[in-house]
Amino acid sequence: MESITLEEARAVISAAEKKAAEIECPMDIAVVDAGGNLKAHVRMDGAFVGSITISINKAYTAIAFKQETRHLQEETRPGGSIFGLSDAHGGNLVVFPGGIPLVREGRIMGAIGVSTGTVEQDQEVAEAGASAY
Template identity: 55%
Template sequence: MPARFGLAEARHVLDAALDKADEIGQPMDIAVVDDGGHLLAFARQDGAIRAGIDIAVRKARTAILMGMTTEQLGMAAAPGGSLYGIEVTNGGLVIFGGGIPLAEAGGEVVGAIGVSAGNVEQDITVAQAGVEAFDKHAG
């Protein structure tokens, strides 16, 4: 049986995302969840907005539940989209960027990262840094 995505891997993802947040000068709330959407690692940098705590966790959870980025879900959930209104289901899904699934080389989604506290572009940039660290570590 292959090793599961656990705390060590989650901390690696979290650390890379924290480094990117420091690099761009935007304090962030960063959550990493397992394949069931359960929190494995979290950090709130000094100065990150408090609202971002819940939003980061929900972004990560949304990405794992839907198997896509929250940015992609937002496009599908736009008025007239095939998933319009989905954000009110499952306890409240997030439909703007900053949540990204973490997939192994074979395509199996094993976790997700969610980032909040900057603007959407900053959130995506920091989340992507965590994904890239996961990809390098898993690959």
């Protein structure tokens, strides 16, 4: 399976950490491979314990649906066409910002998930990580 390497995952995490430090919001940052399996994770000092799983699941969700998790937000709201999606998969989908696929030459090679801040902060840090890939 062609997928992200640990060296690449570390570069992604490093770029995300740098952005998290810059905005002064310590984060849980996870990278999964193309199959959705964890490749690397860090919990920055001060980040939430509750965000360990959220960060990993954000990255998983980005693989599972081949898109940024923020794109799932509108349609999963009450009134949306897939309201209830987050309940429908055993509790490991995240339907708000912070998960982004890592793409090379049009192919998804992995994903990053970030959690602890506001969703805007999570997204900003995930984007910083993703742009290092």
